[in-house]
Amino acid sequence: MRVRKKLSEAELFDYALKALSARANSAGELREKLRQRAERMADIDPILARLKEYGYLNDKQFAENYAARRLENEGFGKSRVLSDLRARRVAPALAEHAVNSTFTGVDEITLIEQYLARKYRKQPLGEILSEQKGLASAFRRLRGAGFSAGNALKVLKRYSKDHEAMEALESSGADEPVEPTD
Secondary structure (H helix, E strand, O other): OOOOOOEOHHHHHHHHHHHHHHOOOOHHHHHHHHHHHEOOHHHHHHHHHHHHHOOOOOHHHHHHHHHHHHHHHHOOOHHHHHHHHHHOOOOHHHHHHHHHHHOOOOOHHHHHHHHHHHHOOOOOHHHHOOOHHHHHHHHHHHHHOOOOHHHHHHHHHHHOOOHHHHHHHHHOOOOOOOOOOO
16 A cells, blocks of 8 residues: 655645546535645645635535436436435435435436336337336335435336236335446
8 A cells, every 4th residue: 555645734735626627526525635645634625715715615516516417317216316416425405405406397207218218228128128027126226326225116007017026116115216227
């Protein structure tokens, strides 16, 4: 393991600027990066305050942009985006507000259909979902992508001819959270 040089306050500020220019970071993520490199822990808060003052670090803007990108680019559901924001160390209330405002007016059923079409574009969806194994796999994938169990089942019912498989899915703890997979 490589030992990293501990940075003085000026070096730490430069490091923070480089980290922010490489990719957007939440204040929590940047704080953790600075903790790992700081010579003195007392330098971290003033640096974060200065970055916020200059407008380089803004968790509200970060959360809103991140949620919008995850919806537009990956087509993920609400709970996945919220989970991802929390993993990026955004305050829970701020993350929830950003996700709620981003997903206002979004039809989850349409989002699920688009997600399925994208993920199964090289395979006939009807064939895959006609088997219990494929149906269960698609359901887990939808839950991992952050879609509600009820709407996921609603869409999958359209494709499935196996009513027993659908009943098994509905009773298999459909409301339990599923870990993100993509």
